[in-house]
Amino acid sequence: MATKFTKFDSTRYLDNEETIATYLEAILEEKDAGLLAEALGKIAKARGMSEIAQSSGMTREALYKALRVDAQPRFETISQVLNAIGLRLTIEPLKKKTRAPAASKSGKAKSTRASLHTSK
Numbered sequence: 001m002a003t004k005f006t007k008f009d010s011t012r013y014l015d016n017e018e019t020i021a022t023y024l025e026a027i028l029e030e031k032d033a034g035l036l037a038e039a040l041g042k043i044a045k046a047r048g049m050s051e052i053a054q055s056s057g058m059t060r061e062a063l064y065k066a067l068r069v070d071a072q073p074r075f076e077t078i079s080q081v082l083n084a085i086g087l088r089l090t091i092e093p094l095k096k097k098t099r100a101p102a103a104s105k106s107g108k109a110k111s112t113r114a115s116l117h118t119s120k
Contacts, residue, residue: 010042011042011043011046012046014042014043015046017086017087020043020085021087023039024039024087027039033072033073034070034071034072035069036078037066037067037068037069037073038067040073040078040081040082040085041064041067043081043085044067044081044084044085047085049063049064051084055083055084056077056080056081057080058077058080063081066081
């Protein structure tokens with residue numbers, strides 16, 4: 001007898017702001033507008049599409065259309081949906097890449113961290 005699987009439904013797990021924020025942070029790392037639109041659509045479904053539409057000042061139909069994977073939603077739409085969900089975008093500086101420590105005369109890298117040494 002073949003094993004039957006059901007389709008994974010992520011909306012079941014998008015039940016609080018912290019989980020949703022973590023989910024969206026992961027989505028934003030992908031730098032894909034379609035993926036962001038789809039993720040916002042899943043969140044809106046999890047929260048109730050009618051409620052999110054009303055809170056964002058959009059019709060349900062417009063919200064469905066704006067949050068399809070092939071959509072290119074305007075920033076205003078994304079902002080309205082995030083506000084209706086109870087989230088907002090914030091900006092933070094990128095972390096600067098640190099350079100590798102310079103090598104000492106012995107060829108080993110200098111380090112500002114303490115390290116353990118074993119005796120031979």
